[in-house]
Structures are given as C-alpha cells and as structure tokens.
Amino acid sequence: MTTDSIGTPQQLRDPDYTPPLAKAIPLGIQHVLAMFVSNVTPAIIVAGAAGFGFGSNSPDFPELLYMIQMSMLFAGIATLFQTIGFGPVGARLPIVQGTSFAFIPIMIPLVAGKGVDGLAALFGGVFLGGLFHACLGTVIGKIRFALPPLVTGLVVTMIGLALVKVGIQYAAGGVPKIGTPEYGSLQSWSAALVVIFVTLGFKFFTRGMLSVSAVMIGILVGYLYALMTGMLSMEGIAGSWGNAAAFSLPQPFKYGFEFSLAAVIGFCLMAFVSAVETVGDVSGITKGGAGREATDKEISGATFADGIGSAVAGAFGGLPNTSFSQNVGLIAMTGIMSRHVVTIGGIFLIVCGLVPKVGAVIRTVPIEVLGGGVIVMFGMVVAAGISMLSDVDWNKRNMVIFAIALSVGLGLQLEPGAVQHLPDTLRILMTSGLLPAALIAIVLNLVLPEPLEPEATEEISGGLAHTETAPG
Structure with missing residues (x-):
C-alpha cells in the first residue's frame, strides 16, 4: 500500500x-x-x-x-x-x-x-x-x-x-413455515446455497474490500437470485x-x-x-x-x-x-x-x-437468503470459540471443567423440558444453556486446584481408552 x-x-x-x-x-x-x-x-x-x-x-x-x-x-x-x-x-x-x-x-x-x-x-x-x-x-x-x-x-x-x-431454519424457509410442505424445499435451499458459495468465493479468491465484504456480497447476489426465480417480486419491494x-x-x-x-x-x-x-x-x-x-x-x-x-x-x-x-x-x-x-x-x-x-x-x-449468510456468520462464531480454546492447556482438570459445562449447557438447550418445574425466572436462565455453562466453567475454574506437575492424560476415542504421558 x-x-x-x-x-x-x-x-x-x-x-x-x-x-x-x-x-x-x-x-x-x-x-x-x-x-x-x-x-x-x-x-x-x-x-x-x-x-x-x-x-x-x-x-x-x-x-x-x-x-x-x-x-x-x-x-x-x-x-x-x-x-x-x-x-x-x-x-x-x-x-x-x-x-x-x-x-x-x-x-x-x-x-x-x-x-x-x-x-x-x-x-x-x-x-x-x-x-x-x-x-x-x-x-x-x-x-x-x-x-x-x-x-x-x-x-x-x-x-x-x-x-x-x-x-x-432460515435457509429451509423460516420459522413460520416449519411443518409445511414448502419448508426445506429445493428452492429455499438453492437460495441459501447461492449465498454460501458466493461468500466463499469472494472471501478466498479476492482481496481487499471484496474479501472483507464477502457475506454482504453473497447476500446481494442471493437477493438477485431470489428476484430472478420469483421468490421475491418487485411489487413486494x-x-x-x-x-x-x-x-x-x-x-x-x-x-x-x-x-x-x-x-x-x-x-x-x-x-x-x-x-x-x-x-x-x-x-x-x-x-x-x-x-x-x-x-x-x-x-x-x-x-x-x-x-x-x-x-x-x-x-x-x-x-x-x-x-x-x-x-x-x-x-x-x-x-x-x-x-x-x-x-x-x-x-x-x-x-x-x-x-x-x-x-x-x-x-x-428473503429469509432463505438471509439464512445462507447466517449459516456462515454463526459458523464463524463457533470457529472463533474453538480458536480461543486452542490456547487452553488441555490437562485433566480443564477437560473435566469443559466437559461438565458443555454437557449441562448444551443439554439444557436441546431439552428445555428437563427444567419445566423450575420457577419462570430460573427456567428462562437455565434453558438458555449459555448461562449455566458459563457459571459452571467460572466456578469450577476458580475452585478446582491446578495440577502441581505434568500428569498422564486420558484420551478416549471410539469407546477405547488408553493413557499417554503428557509432554513435559
């Protein structure tokens, strides 16, 4: 420059x-x-x-x-x-x-x-x-x-x-269409996939502002696609x-x-x-x-x-x-x-x-076009979190903290009925999944002692466990 x-x-x-x-x-x-x-x-x-x-x-x-x-x-x-x-x-x-x-x-x-x-x-x-x-x-x-x-x-x-x-849900047609025949139709998914592929193309095969604005360009192209395929009309606009x-x-x-x-x-x-x-x-x-x-x-x-x-x-x-x-x-x-x-x-x-x-x-x-962009954006949020986790020293202590917090938090998101008998305030906080996971991780991180020396870590894969010595 x-x-x-x-x-x-x-x-x-x-x-x-x-x-x-x-x-x-x-x-x-x-x-x-x-x-x-x-x-x-x-x-x-x-x-x-x-x-x-x-x-x-x-x-x-x-x-x-x-x-x-x-x-x-x-x-x-x-x-x-x-x-x-x-x-x-x-x-x-x-x-x-x-x-x-x-x-x-x-x-x-x-x-x-x-x-x-x-x-x-x-x-x-x-x-x-x-x-x-x-x-x-x-x-x-x-x-x-x-x-x-x-x-x-x-x-x-x-x-x-x-x-x-x-x-x-957005890519498949939006929440209002769940359970209807048109939900998850090829037309809905085609619009979302156009956005995703255009976004990937501009993100990795261009430079400068075109790369930075890849999601917005993808949605603009998806918008034009929706106009051409009749998902969106000029009268509606x-x-x-x-x-x-x-x-x-x-x-x-x-x-x-x-x-x-x-x-x-x-x-x-x-x-x-x-x-x-x-x-x-x-x-x-x-x-x-x-x-x-x-x-x-x-x-x-x-x-x-x-x-x-x-x-x-x-x-x-x-x-x-x-x-x-x-x-x-x-x-x-x-x-x-x-x-x-x-x-x-x-x-x-x-x-x-x-x-x-x-x-x-x-x-x-159209909600399907927005869905394509949202899939990319929210996937990047997950990727950002995993990138942050790469800085963690994955000893037994940290693995247990992560495991318990993730299991409880994600489990309550997937099955909110498990806490249906709690008072409304507590039920709303628990079913977010996010707050119980964060609270468990913070408390356990503060109260559980750090290992005093390098330890053996247990690797579990496919139902088989074996012990490896952690690098010192």
Whole structure:
C-alpha cells in the first residue's frame, strides 16, 4: 500500500490523524460494509422469535422496521461513544460498535411467541444490563483472571452452537413455515446455497474490500437470485418501500419498561463475556494498527462505552452493542489507525438509522437468503470459540471443567423440558444453556486446584481408552 496520498507511516498509526476526506469517507464506509449484515441480523432474529410477521402487510411490520432502524442508529451512536468519547467513556480508538450476537440466546426465551408484549421486559433488561456493563469499566482489569480462554472460548462456542439452528431454519424457509410442505424445499435451499458459495468465493479468491465484504456480497447476489426465480417480486419491494417513512426519530421507551429478574440477571451475566470480548478487540486494534499494547485507560474507556451504548439503545428499543471483531481485521489490512475514519462510518450508520426506508429494503431480503449468510456468520462464531480454546492447556482438570459445562449447557438447550418445574425466572436462565455453562466453567475454574506437575492424560476415542504421558 502506498501512503503518499493518505499519510506517512507514522501518521497512519496515530488514532488522532485524519486522512484527506476524499480518502477518509470511502474508508469509513468500508467499515460499515464489513459489519452491516451482522449488525441488523440480531434484530431480525429476535423479531422472528417474538412472532412478528415479516410481510409488508403484516400488522407487526412497523415494529420489525423499527428494530432494524434502531440497530443501525445506535450502532452508529455507540461507535461515536468509542471514537470521540466523553469523560471516561470511550477508548478514543477506531472501534466499530454493533449489535451483539452474544445476547441472542438470552433474548430468544424472553420474547418467544409473545409478540410486542415481550419487548418491555427485553428492553428493560437491555437498559439495566447496559448500566451494569458500564460499571465493569471500573474493574475490568481486576476480573479478567476469572475469565481465561477456557471460559471465554467455551462461552463463545456455546453462543455459536445455540444459533446454528436458526441459520438452518432460515435457509429451509423460516420459522413460520416449519411443518409445511414448502419448508426445506429445493428452492429455499438453492437460495441459501447461492449465498454460501458466493461468500466463499469472494472471501478466498479476492482481496481487499471484496474479501472483507464477502457475506454482504453473497447476500446481494442471493437477493438477485431470489428476484430472478420469483421468490421475491418487485411489487413486494415497492410495497415495503412505500409503507416506510422517509424519516423517523427514535421514541424513548416505545415498548414500555418492565423489570424482569430473568432479563436483568441474564444481561448482567452476559455483560462479563461481552466485556472480555471488547478487551480482546481493543488489544487487537492497538497491536495490529499501532504495534503496541492497549493501555488500561483505553480498555476501561472501551468497556464504559460498551455499557453506556447498550443502555442508551435499550431506552429507545435497540439491542445490546459491543465492539465488532471483523473491523479489527480491516484496520490491520488497511494499516489506517485513524479513529476519525471510523467516526465517519458511525455517522453513516446514524443517517441510515434515521431513514426507515433503508430498513424496509433490508427487510425485503428473503429469509432463505438471509439464512445462507447466517449459516456462515454463526459458523464463524463457533470457529472463533474453538480458536480461543486452542490456547487452553488441555490437562485433566480443564477437560473435566469443559466437559461438565458443555454437557449441562448444551443439554439444557436441546431439552428445555428437563427444567419445566423450575420457577419462570430460573427456567428462562437455565434453558438458555449459555448461562449455566458459563457459571459452571467460572466456578469450577476458580475452585478446582491446578495440577502441581505434568500428569498422564486420558484420551478416549471410539469407546477405547488408553493413557499417554503428557509432554513435559
């Protein structure tokens, strides 16, 4: 990459440097394109779990549009919290914020089948959980010891495993079609497979922004495929566009405010995981973009911004925000560390969030097409968790911790009826699978003693066990 028209190598490593606007604006939009699909997907998933109708004539269609709109708006606002900052809030680094996948396994049981009635408790939990998340900014450096790769890798893997079912359901035709003859049809799967193959092609056979935006390009190609095969009509697109306003402001506590103990506990516990994820992203940005370690002030400020951004979003009907890891790789690729470039991207997101017609166009994406992208995205979440687990020393102690936590957590996800007699609050928390797995892993990691010397490890494969001596 040449630096003459953008800045000197020293300037490019400076978060306070602003490249010429002719370069800064496209670079800022690059950051938005890299995270755009991932940012709006959680809102669509939560709306689907709540039972909202996806057609433009559905009475719930305005609520779905509003949730998509808030995802864009508050991702942009939270990004400005990070890049510009105020007081202790914000890392003043090029951190892109977006709607977090980590909270989806908590949110789905809270809203499942309840429609709009389930949203007051959901957004009450987002708001209070966000405030708690912000408080973690004062102690994040002191609690990291309780969240080693064994715990964080397990939790991230569990998040992905909890969501892969959603990807398959979407690719097969969507939750409303389960049990119908058209569910799982060749037409549905063909659209999803087009997205997957195009995404793979652009990810591995192109470079630069084409590679970074592979999922978005895959969905665009899948969208065109849906138009050509009759899965989507121009009349449907026009109807969605016509039913959406040209400009709209967010409404504070649009769905009311309800204190739900299950929601508050769930969001507060997941805030620990989200905070550790942000610490990793901040460290990745400073290492990849500036060649240095992140300071305590930057880590604390980033955690504050995570929490305040989520709390503000919750007050207006938005979902929890966190730093987006895919943009960390983009900074390493471009070599441009400027926080003002990302500020431009944040402003672009805010503008999109104030124009409901943008959300209306997004919602015309057929669920099967979105399913193809979701399969890739959620699979990558699982892969990221496994990558984190590669840093674990797999002795007997850690294997037992992982085994018990995964068995209980995943088992409760697969068989929620096993705890049907628990009180509602505890039942919701347990059937998420994620929280019991995380709690078991954290507690066992703190109380079980570390082995004092190298030990024999038991390898079990195909029903046959044999003992090998661990390398010393």
